[in-house]
Amino acid sequence: MSKPNRKRINLETLRAQRLEAQGTKEIEVELGDEKFVFPCAAWWPMKLVKQIRALEKDDNSDATDMLALISNREQVDRLIELGLTLGDFMDIQEAIQGDMGVGSGESTSSSN
Template identity: 80%
Template sequence: MSKPNRKRLHLETLRAQRLEAQGTKEIEVELDDEKFVFPLSAWWPMTVVKKIRALKDNADATQVLALISSQEQVDKLMELGLTLGDFQDIMEALNEDAGVGPGESTSSSN
C-alpha cells in the first residue's frame, strides 16, 4: 500500500503525454526512394542508451544507428551511399529530439 503523501509517477500516462506532445516516436529517413525509420531518443530503451555510452571514441559512427534500429537497416543505407553529411543530419535530428545542442552528445555523462 502506498503512503498518502508519496508522489507517484504513472509512466504509462507520462508516455502517452510525451507521445502526444511529440506527435511521434520515430523519425523517417528517405534515400533513393527507400524509407528508414529510427526511434527518437526519448523512446530508446535504457539498455540501448547504456550500450551507446559504452562505445569507444574510435567506434564506427554508424554503430549508434545500428543499436537504435538494426544492422540490416544501416547496411542498406551504406549500400545506397550514406554520406558523412547524411549521417550528421540524422544524428542532428535525433539530438534535437533529445535537447542536445551542437558540440554535445547524447552519450556525455553528467
C-alpha cells in the first residue's frame, strides 16, 4: 500500500501524454527523393544518452557519429553520399533536439 502523502507518477501515462503533445516519436528527413528517420531526443533511452555524452568528450569522434548512434551508420553514410552539408547536419540535430526545447550548441542536460 502506498503512503498517503507520497506523489506517484505513471511513466506509461506520461509517455502517452508526451506522444500526444508531440504527435510523433520520430523526425523524417528528406533529401532528394529519399527519406531518413531519426528518433526525437525525448524518446532516446538513457543508455543512448550516456553513449552520446561519452562521444561528445571523444576528440576522435566525427560530427555524424551522434546521428549514427541514434539511427545507423548506413543511413548516415547515405546522407553523406547525397551531399549532406554542415548546415543540413545542424538543421537535423536541431529538429531532433527541438522537441525538448534544446537548440544547437546545447546539451540535453542544460536547463532552459
